[in-house]
Amino acid sequence: MDIELARTFLEVMSVGSFCGAAERLHVSQTTVTARLQSLEEIVACQLFVRNRSGARLTIEGERFVAYATTLVQTWECAKAEMKLPRGRESRLRIGAETSLWNPVLTNWVAWLQEYCPSIAINTDVSDAKTLLTKLEKGFLDAVIVHRPNYFSGFMVEQLLEEKLVHVQVPTKNTPNLFVDWGPEFKAQYDAVLPQPRQAALTFNLGPLALRVMLHSGGNGYFRTRVVEPHLRSGELERVADSPEFTHPVYLVYRSTESCPDLYSALDGLRVVVRENSEWHL
Missing domain, CATH: 1.10.10.10 (Winged helix-like DNA-binding domain superfamily/Winged helix DNA-binding domain)
Structure with missing residues:
Protein backbone atom coordinates (compact mmCIF):
# COMPACT_ATOMS: atom_id res chain seq x y z
CA MET A 1 0.00 0.00 0.00
CA LYS A 83 20.13 6.71 5.49
CA LEU A 84 23.89 6.77 6.03
CA PRO A 85 25.51 9.50 8.12
CA ARG A 86 27.74 11.96 6.29
CA GLY A 87 31.16 10.52 5.57
CA ARG A 88 30.04 6.88 5.89
CA GLU A 89 29.86 4.57 2.89
CA SER A 90 28.19 1.51 4.39
CA ARG A 91 26.59 0.21 7.59
CA LEU A 92 27.13 -2.80 9.86
CA ARG A 93 24.63 -3.93 12.46
CA ILE A 94 26.22 -6.02 15.20
CA GLY A 95 25.03 -7.34 18.55
CA ALA A 96 26.19 -9.09 21.69
CA GLU A 97 24.69 -10.67 24.77
CA THR A 98 24.55 -8.47 27.85
CA SER A 99 27.40 -10.32 29.53
CA LEU A 100 29.63 -10.04 26.43
CA TRP A 101 29.49 -6.36 25.56
CA ASN A 102 32.49 -5.56 27.74
CA PRO A 103 35.14 -6.10 26.55
CA VAL A 104 34.28 -8.07 23.38
CA LEU A 105 31.79 -5.72 21.73
CA THR A 106 33.53 -2.64 23.13
CA ASN A 107 36.87 -3.67 21.67
CA TRP A 108 35.29 -4.67 18.37
CA VAL A 109 33.65 -1.26 17.93
CA ALA A 110 36.93 0.45 18.83
CA TRP A 111 38.73 -1.64 16.18
CA LEU A 112 36.12 -0.76 13.56
CA GLN A 113 36.42 2.93 14.36
CA GLU A 114 40.17 2.80 13.87
CA TYR A 115 40.48 0.51 10.85
CA CYS A 116 37.10 0.92 9.08
CA PRO A 117 36.24 4.62 9.55
CA SER A 118 33.91 4.68 6.52
CA ILE A 119 31.50 2.17 8.11
CA ALA A 120 28.53 3.33 10.18
CA ILE A 121 27.99 0.98 13.13
CA ASN A 122 24.71 0.02 14.79
CA THR A 123 25.12 -1.96 18.02
CA ASP A 124 22.52 -3.99 19.88
CA VAL A 125 22.99 -5.46 23.37
CA SER A 126 20.28 -7.89 24.44
CA ASP A 127 19.55 -11.50 25.34
CA ALA A 128 20.56 -14.27 22.94
CA LYS A 129 17.01 -15.13 21.83
CA THR A 130 16.26 -11.54 20.82
CA LEU A 131 19.57 -11.13 19.01
CA LEU A 132 19.21 -14.36 17.05
CA THR A 133 15.66 -13.48 16.06
CA LYS A 134 16.83 -10.10 14.74
CA LEU A 135 19.66 -11.81 12.90
CA GLU A 136 17.27 -14.26 11.28
CA LYS A 137 14.92 -11.45 10.22
CA GLY A 138 17.77 -9.40 8.72
CA PHE A 139 17.91 -6.62 11.31
CA LEU A 140 21.46 -7.60 12.35
CA ASP A 141 24.50 -8.79 10.38
CA ALA A 142 26.40 -10.59 13.14
CA VAL A 143 25.91 -11.43 16.83
CA ILE A 144 28.08 -12.73 19.68
CA VAL A 145 26.31 -15.22 21.93
CA HIS A 146 26.91 -18.18 24.23
CA ARG A 147 24.20 -20.42 22.71
CA PRO A 148 23.87 -20.13 18.93
CA ASN A 149 21.05 -21.18 16.63
CA TYR A 150 21.80 -22.80 13.30
CA PHE A 151 20.00 -21.22 10.36
CA SER A 152 20.31 -21.98 6.68
CA GLY A 153 22.64 -19.44 5.09
CA PHE A 154 24.25 -18.44 8.40
CA MET A 155 27.70 -19.27 9.73
CA VAL A 156 28.44 -20.28 13.32
CA GLU A 157 32.01 -19.91 14.58
CA GLN A 158 33.42 -20.46 18.06
CA LEU A 159 35.32 -17.37 19.18
CA LEU A 160 36.44 -18.30 22.68
CA GLU A 161 36.71 -21.43 24.82
CA GLU A 162 35.30 -19.91 27.98
CA LYS A 163 34.79 -21.96 31.18
CA LEU A 164 32.70 -21.65 34.30
CA VAL A 165 34.72 -22.25 37.48
CA HIS A 166 33.76 -22.54 41.14
CA VAL A 167 35.16 -19.67 43.24
CA GLN A 168 34.61 -18.33 46.73
CA VAL A 169 35.49 -15.42 48.98
CA PRO A 170 38.37 -16.73 51.18
CA THR A 171 37.23 -14.97 54.34
CA LYS A 172 33.52 -15.78 53.96
CA ASN A 173 32.62 -18.63 51.63
CA THR A 174 28.88 -18.73 52.36
CA PRO A 175 26.11 -18.45 51.23
CA ASN A 176 25.88 -20.53 48.04
CA LEU A 177 25.06 -18.45 44.99
CA PHE A 178 23.54 -20.11 41.96
CA VAL A 179 23.84 -18.34 38.61
CA ASP A 180 21.68 -19.60 35.76
CA TRP A 181 24.15 -19.86 32.88
CA GLY A 182 21.64 -21.60 30.62
CA PRO A 183 20.10 -25.05 30.11
CA GLU A 184 23.38 -26.74 29.16
CA PHE A 185 25.05 -25.58 32.36
CA LYS A 186 22.11 -26.64 34.53
CA ALA A 187 22.05 -30.09 32.97
CA GLN A 188 25.79 -30.55 33.52
CA TYR A 189 25.55 -29.16 37.05
CA ASP A 190 22.76 -31.53 38.04
CA ALA A 191 24.59 -34.50 36.55
CA VAL A 192 27.95 -33.86 38.24
CA LEU A 193 27.38 -32.12 41.54
CA PRO A 194 25.73 -33.81 44.53
CA GLN A 195 24.37 -30.61 46.08
CA PRO A 196 21.06 -29.18 44.78
CA ARG A 197 21.09 -25.89 42.88
CA GLN A 198 18.15 -24.45 44.83
CA ALA A 199 20.40 -21.95 46.63
CA ALA A 200 19.17 -19.16 48.88
CA LEU A 201 20.46 -16.64 46.33
CA THR A 202 19.82 -17.26 42.62
CA PHE A 203 20.60 -15.00 39.68
CA ASN A 204 20.14 -14.94 35.94
CA LEU A 205 22.84 -12.29 35.48
CA GLY A 206 26.42 -13.21 36.32
CA PRO A 207 27.76 -9.65 36.84
CA LEU A 208 25.11 -8.98 39.49
CA ALA A 209 25.88 -12.23 41.30
CA LEU A 210 29.61 -11.49 41.27
CA ARG A 211 29.12 -8.01 42.73
CA VAL A 212 26.92 -9.41 45.50
CA MET A 213 29.45 -12.11 46.31
CA LEU A 214 32.40 -9.72 46.37
CA HIS A 215 30.47 -7.39 48.66
CA SER A 216 28.88 -9.88 51.06
CA GLY A 217 30.74 -13.16 50.65
CA GLY A 218 29.74 -16.54 49.26
CA ASN A 219 30.63 -18.97 46.51
CA GLY A 220 29.41 -19.80 43.01
CA TYR A 221 30.26 -20.54 39.41
CA PHE A 222 31.58 -17.71 37.26
CA ARG A 223 33.38 -17.22 33.96
CA THR A 224 37.15 -17.67 34.05
CA ARG A 225 38.06 -14.42 32.29
CA VAL A 226 35.85 -12.37 34.60
CA VAL A 227 37.14 -13.79 37.90
CA GLU A 228 40.79 -14.00 36.84
CA PRO A 229 41.76 -10.50 38.13
CA HIS A 230 39.97 -11.21 41.43
CA LEU A 231 41.86 -14.49 41.78
CA ARG A 232 45.16 -12.70 41.18
CA SER A 233 44.33 -10.04 43.78
CA GLY A 234 43.29 -12.62 46.38
CA GLU A 235 39.70 -11.38 46.64
CA LEU A 236 38.60 -14.80 45.40
CA GLU A 237 40.00 -18.31 45.38
CA ARG A 238 39.16 -21.49 43.49
CA VAL A 239 37.14 -24.10 45.37
CA ALA A 240 39.29 -27.22 45.51
CA ASP A 241 38.15 -30.36 43.67
CA SER A 242 35.22 -28.64 41.98
CA PRO A 243 34.46 -29.49 38.35
CA GLU A 244 34.69 -26.98 35.52
CA PHE A 245 32.00 -26.46 32.88
CA THR A 246 32.41 -25.27 29.32
CA HIS A 247 30.76 -21.97 28.38
CA PRO A 248 32.11 -21.03 24.92
CA VAL A 249 31.42 -17.83 23.01
CA TYR A 250 30.12 -18.05 19.44
CA LEU A 251 29.92 -15.68 16.50
CA VAL A 252 26.86 -16.08 14.28
CA TYR A 253 26.74 -14.07 11.07
CA ARG A 254 25.12 -13.76 7.68
CA SER A 255 27.01 -14.76 4.55
CA THR A 256 29.86 -12.33 3.77
CA GLU A 257 29.81 -12.99 0.01
CA SER A 258 27.69 -9.94 -0.74
CA CYS A 259 29.18 -7.80 2.04
CA PRO A 260 32.96 -7.34 1.95
CA ASP A 261 32.74 -4.88 4.86
CA LEU A 262 31.36 -7.64 7.08
CA TYR A 263 34.23 -9.91 6.03
CA SER A 264 36.76 -7.27 7.13
CA ALA A 265 34.85 -6.56 10.33
CA LEU A 266 34.83 -10.23 11.32
CA ASP A 267 38.60 -10.40 10.81
CA GLY A 268 38.87 -7.47 13.20
CA LEU A 269 36.74 -9.27 15.78
CA ARG A 270 39.00 -12.30 15.61
CA VAL A 271 41.97 -10.03 16.26
CA VAL A 272 40.47 -8.34 19.31
CA VAL A 273 39.33 -11.58 20.98
CA ARG A 274 42.91 -12.85 20.85
CA GLU A 275 44.05 -9.88 22.93
CA ASN A 276 44.28 -10.32 26.69
CA SER A 277 41.77 -7.67 27.67
CA GLU A 278 40.38 -7.40 31.18
CA TRP A 279 36.85 -8.78 31.35
CA HIS A 280 34.59 -6.69 33.58
CA LEU A 281 31.23 -8.43 33.28
Whole structure:
Protein backbone atom coordinates (compact mmCIF):
# COMPACT_ATOMS: atom_id res chain seq x y z
CA MET A 1 0.00 0.00 0.00
CA ASP A 2 1.20 3.54 -0.80
CA ILE A 3 2.39 4.99 2.50
CA GLU A 4 0.91 8.38 1.51
CA LEU A 5 -2.55 6.86 1.75
CA ALA A 6 -2.00 6.00 5.41
CA ARG A 7 -0.39 9.40 6.05
CA THR A 8 -3.37 11.19 4.46
CA PHE A 9 -5.81 9.10 6.48
CA LEU A 10 -4.08 10.15 9.72
CA GLU A 11 -4.09 13.82 8.72
CA VAL A 12 -7.82 13.79 8.01
CA MET A 13 -8.41 12.09 11.36
CA SER A 14 -6.21 14.65 13.12
CA VAL A 15 -7.77 17.85 11.72
CA GLY A 16 -11.26 16.47 11.21
CA SER A 17 -11.71 17.57 7.59
CA PHE A 18 -10.50 16.86 4.07
CA CYS A 19 -9.86 20.58 3.49
CA GLY A 20 -7.70 20.92 6.59
CA ALA A 21 -5.72 17.80 5.72
CA ALA A 22 -5.09 19.17 2.21
CA GLU A 23 -3.64 22.37 3.67
CA ARG A 24 -1.33 20.49 6.03
CA LEU A 25 -0.16 18.09 3.32
CA HIS A 26 0.23 20.91 0.74
CA VAL A 27 -1.96 19.14 -1.81
CA SER A 28 -5.39 19.84 -3.27
CA GLN A 29 -8.60 18.70 -1.59
CA THR A 30 -9.29 16.64 -4.71
CA THR A 31 -6.03 14.74 -4.10
CA VAL A 32 -7.00 14.02 -0.49
CA THR A 33 -10.41 12.76 -1.61
CA ALA A 34 -8.83 10.53 -4.27
CA ARG A 35 -6.35 9.09 -1.79
CA LEU A 36 -9.04 8.26 0.75
CA GLN A 37 -11.20 6.66 -1.93
CA SER A 38 -8.23 4.50 -3.01
CA LEU A 39 -7.56 3.54 0.59
CA GLU A 40 -11.18 2.58 1.21
CA GLU A 41 -11.12 0.43 -1.92
CA ILE A 42 -7.99 -1.35 -0.71
CA VAL A 43 -9.32 -2.09 2.79
CA ALA A 44 -12.83 -2.70 1.43
CA CYS A 45 -14.67 -0.56 3.96
CA GLN A 46 -15.69 3.04 4.62
CA LEU A 47 -13.30 4.89 6.91
CA PHE A 48 -14.90 8.36 7.16
CA VAL A 49 -18.36 9.87 7.18
CA ARG A 50 -18.35 13.37 5.65
CA ASN A 51 -20.79 16.02 6.84
CA ARG A 52 -21.05 19.80 7.00
CA SER A 53 -18.78 20.00 10.03
CA GLY A 54 -16.01 17.96 8.38
CA ALA A 55 -15.23 14.25 8.58
CA ARG A 56 -15.50 11.73 11.38
CA LEU A 57 -14.23 8.18 11.64
CA THR A 58 -16.50 5.22 11.19
CA ILE A 59 -16.13 2.22 13.50
CA GLU A 60 -13.90 0.62 10.86
CA GLY A 61 -11.92 3.85 10.62
CA GLU A 62 -11.29 3.86 14.36
CA ARG A 63 -9.95 0.31 14.09
CA PHE A 64 -7.68 1.30 11.23
CA VAL A 65 -5.97 4.11 13.17
CA ALA A 66 -3.53 1.79 14.93
CA TYR A 67 -2.58 0.08 11.66
CA ALA A 68 -2.06 3.36 9.82
CA THR A 69 0.04 4.75 12.67
CA THR A 70 2.22 1.63 12.69
CA LEU A 71 2.66 1.78 8.90
CA VAL A 72 3.80 5.41 8.95
CA GLN A 73 6.05 4.99 11.98
CA THR A 74 7.65 1.86 10.51
CA TRP A 75 8.31 3.66 7.23
CA GLU A 76 9.89 6.65 9.01
CA CYS A 77 12.08 4.33 11.08
CA ALA A 78 13.14 2.45 7.96
CA LYS A 79 14.17 5.68 6.21
CA ALA A 80 16.13 6.80 9.26
CA GLU A 81 17.87 3.44 9.58
CA MET A 82 18.78 3.18 5.90
CA LYS A 83 20.13 6.71 5.49
CA LEU A 84 23.89 6.77 6.03
CA PRO A 85 25.51 9.50 8.12
CA ARG A 86 27.74 11.96 6.29
CA GLY A 87 31.16 10.52 5.57
CA ARG A 88 30.04 6.88 5.89
CA GLU A 89 29.86 4.57 2.89
CA SER A 90 28.19 1.51 4.39
CA ARG A 91 26.59 0.21 7.59
CA LEU A 92 27.13 -2.80 9.86
CA ARG A 93 24.63 -3.93 12.46
CA ILE A 94 26.22 -6.02 15.20
CA GLY A 95 25.03 -7.34 18.55
CA ALA A 96 26.19 -9.09 21.69
CA GLU A 97 24.69 -10.67 24.77
CA THR A 98 24.55 -8.47 27.85
CA SER A 99 27.40 -10.32 29.53
CA LEU A 100 29.63 -10.04 26.43
CA TRP A 101 29.49 -6.36 25.56
CA ASN A 102 32.49 -5.56 27.74
CA PRO A 103 35.14 -6.10 26.55
CA VAL A 104 34.28 -8.07 23.38
CA LEU A 105 31.79 -5.72 21.73
CA THR A 106 33.53 -2.64 23.13
CA ASN A 107 36.87 -3.67 21.67
CA TRP A 108 35.29 -4.67 18.37
CA VAL A 109 33.65 -1.26 17.93
CA ALA A 110 36.93 0.45 18.83
CA TRP A 111 38.73 -1.64 16.18
CA LEU A 112 36.12 -0.76 13.56
CA GLN A 113 36.42 2.93 14.36
CA GLU A 114 40.17 2.80 13.87
CA TYR A 115 40.48 0.51 10.85
CA CYS A 116 37.10 0.92 9.08
CA PRO A 117 36.24 4.62 9.55
CA SER A 118 33.91 4.68 6.52
CA ILE A 119 31.50 2.17 8.11
CA ALA A 120 28.53 3.33 10.18
CA ILE A 121 27.99 0.98 13.13
CA ASN A 122 24.71 0.02 14.79
CA THR A 123 25.12 -1.96 18.02
CA ASP A 124 22.52 -3.99 19.88
CA VAL A 125 22.99 -5.46 23.37
CA SER A 126 20.28 -7.89 24.44
CA ASP A 127 19.55 -11.50 25.34
CA ALA A 128 20.56 -14.27 22.94
CA LYS A 129 17.01 -15.13 21.83
CA THR A 130 16.26 -11.54 20.82
CA LEU A 131 19.57 -11.13 19.01
CA LEU A 132 19.21 -14.36 17.05
CA THR A 133 15.66 -13.48 16.06
CA LYS A 134 16.83 -10.10 14.74
CA LEU A 135 19.66 -11.81 12.90
CA GLU A 136 17.27 -14.26 11.28
CA LYS A 137 14.92 -11.45 10.22
CA GLY A 138 17.77 -9.40 8.72
CA PHE A 139 17.91 -6.62 11.31
CA LEU A 140 21.46 -7.60 12.35
CA ASP A 141 24.50 -8.79 10.38
CA ALA A 142 26.40 -10.59 13.14
CA VAL A 143 25.91 -11.43 16.83
CA ILE A 144 28.08 -12.73 19.68
CA VAL A 145 26.31 -15.22 21.93
CA HIS A 146 26.91 -18.18 24.23
CA ARG A 147 24.20 -20.42 22.71
CA PRO A 148 23.87 -20.13 18.93
CA ASN A 149 21.05 -21.18 16.63
CA TYR A 150 21.80 -22.80 13.30
CA PHE A 151 20.00 -21.22 10.36
CA SER A 152 20.31 -21.98 6.68
CA GLY A 153 22.64 -19.44 5.09
CA PHE A 154 24.25 -18.44 8.40
CA MET A 155 27.70 -19.27 9.73
CA VAL A 156 28.44 -20.28 13.32
CA GLU A 157 32.01 -19.91 14.58
CA GLN A 158 33.42 -20.46 18.06
CA LEU A 159 35.32 -17.37 19.18
CA LEU A 160 36.44 -18.30 22.68
CA GLU A 161 36.71 -21.43 24.82
CA GLU A 162 35.30 -19.91 27.98
CA LYS A 163 34.79 -21.96 31.18
CA LEU A 164 32.70 -21.65 34.30
CA VAL A 165 34.72 -22.25 37.48
CA HIS A 166 33.76 -22.54 41.14
CA VAL A 167 35.16 -19.67 43.24
CA GLN A 168 34.61 -18.33 46.73
CA VAL A 169 35.49 -15.42 48.98
CA PRO A 170 38.37 -16.73 51.18
CA THR A 171 37.23 -14.97 54.34
CA LYS A 172 33.52 -15.78 53.96
CA ASN A 173 32.62 -18.63 51.63
CA THR A 174 28.88 -18.73 52.36
CA PRO A 175 26.11 -18.45 51.23
CA ASN A 176 25.88 -20.53 48.04
CA LEU A 177 25.06 -18.45 44.99
CA PHE A 178 23.54 -20.11 41.96
CA VAL A 179 23.84 -18.34 38.61
CA ASP A 180 21.68 -19.60 35.76
CA TRP A 181 24.15 -19.86 32.88
CA GLY A 182 21.64 -21.60 30.62
CA PRO A 183 20.10 -25.05 30.11
CA GLU A 184 23.38 -26.74 29.16
CA PHE A 185 25.05 -25.58 32.36
CA LYS A 186 22.11 -26.64 34.53
CA ALA A 187 22.05 -30.09 32.97
CA GLN A 188 25.79 -30.55 33.52
CA TYR A 189 25.55 -29.16 37.05
CA ASP A 190 22.76 -31.53 38.04
CA ALA A 191 24.59 -34.50 36.55
CA VAL A 192 27.95 -33.86 38.24
CA LEU A 193 27.38 -32.12 41.54
CA PRO A 194 25.73 -33.81 44.53
CA GLN A 195 24.37 -30.61 46.08
CA PRO A 196 21.06 -29.18 44.78
CA ARG A 197 21.09 -25.89 42.88
CA GLN A 198 18.15 -24.45 44.83
CA ALA A 199 20.40 -21.95 46.63
CA ALA A 200 19.17 -19.16 48.88
CA LEU A 201 20.46 -16.64 46.33
CA THR A 202 19.82 -17.26 42.62
CA PHE A 203 20.60 -15.00 39.68
CA ASN A 204 20.14 -14.94 35.94
CA LEU A 205 22.84 -12.29 35.48
CA GLY A 206 26.42 -13.21 36.32
CA PRO A 207 27.76 -9.65 36.84
CA LEU A 208 25.11 -8.98 39.49
CA ALA A 209 25.88 -12.23 41.30
CA LEU A 210 29.61 -11.49 41.27
CA ARG A 211 29.12 -8.01 42.73
CA VAL A 212 26.92 -9.41 45.50
CA MET A 213 29.45 -12.11 46.31
CA LEU A 214 32.40 -9.72 46.37
CA HIS A 215 30.47 -7.39 48.66
CA SER A 216 28.88 -9.88 51.06
CA GLY A 217 30.74 -13.16 50.65
CA GLY A 218 29.74 -16.54 49.26
CA ASN A 219 30.63 -18.97 46.51
CA GLY A 220 29.41 -19.80 43.01
CA TYR A 221 30.26 -20.54 39.41
CA PHE A 222 31.58 -17.71 37.26
CA ARG A 223 33.38 -17.22 33.96
CA THR A 224 37.15 -17.67 34.05
CA ARG A 225 38.06 -14.42 32.29
CA VAL A 226 35.85 -12.37 34.60
CA VAL A 227 37.14 -13.79 37.90
CA GLU A 228 40.79 -14.00 36.84
CA PRO A 229 41.76 -10.50 38.13
CA HIS A 230 39.97 -11.21 41.43
CA LEU A 231 41.86 -14.49 41.78
CA ARG A 232 45.16 -12.70 41.18
CA SER A 233 44.33 -10.04 43.78
CA GLY A 234 43.29 -12.62 46.38
CA GLU A 235 39.70 -11.38 46.64
CA LEU A 236 38.60 -14.80 45.40
CA GLU A 237 40.00 -18.31 45.38
CA ARG A 238 39.16 -21.49 43.49
CA VAL A 239 37.14 -24.10 45.37
CA ALA A 240 39.29 -27.22 45.51
CA ASP A 241 38.15 -30.36 43.67
CA SER A 242 35.22 -28.64 41.98
CA PRO A 243 34.46 -29.49 38.35
CA GLU A 244 34.69 -26.98 35.52
CA PHE A 245 32.00 -26.46 32.88
CA THR A 246 32.41 -25.27 29.32
CA HIS A 247 30.76 -21.97 28.38
CA PRO A 248 32.11 -21.03 24.92
CA VAL A 249 31.42 -17.83 23.01
CA TYR A 250 30.12 -18.05 19.44
CA LEU A 251 29.92 -15.68 16.50
CA VAL A 252 26.86 -16.08 14.28
CA TYR A 253 26.74 -14.07 11.07
CA ARG A 254 25.12 -13.76 7.68
CA SER A 255 27.01 -14.76 4.55
CA THR A 256 29.86 -12.33 3.77
CA GLU A 257 29.81 -12.99 0.01
CA SER A 258 27.69 -9.94 -0.74
CA CYS A 259 29.18 -7.80 2.04
CA PRO A 260 32.96 -7.34 1.95
CA ASP A 261 32.74 -4.88 4.86
CA LEU A 262 31.36 -7.64 7.08
CA TYR A 263 34.23 -9.91 6.03
CA SER A 264 36.76 -7.27 7.13
CA ALA A 265 34.85 -6.56 10.33
CA LEU A 266 34.83 -10.23 11.32
CA ASP A 267 38.60 -10.40 10.81
CA GLY A 268 38.87 -7.47 13.20
CA LEU A 269 36.74 -9.27 15.78
CA ARG A 270 39.00 -12.30 15.61
CA VAL A 271 41.97 -10.03 16.26
CA VAL A 272 40.47 -8.34 19.31
CA VAL A 273 39.33 -11.58 20.98
CA ARG A 274 42.91 -12.85 20.85
CA GLU A 275 44.05 -9.88 22.93
CA ASN A 276 44.28 -10.32 26.69
CA SER A 277 41.77 -7.67 27.67
CA GLU A 278 40.38 -7.40 31.18
CA TRP A 279 36.85 -8.78 31.35
CA HIS A 280 34.59 -6.69 33.58
CA LEU A 281 31.23 -8.43 33.28
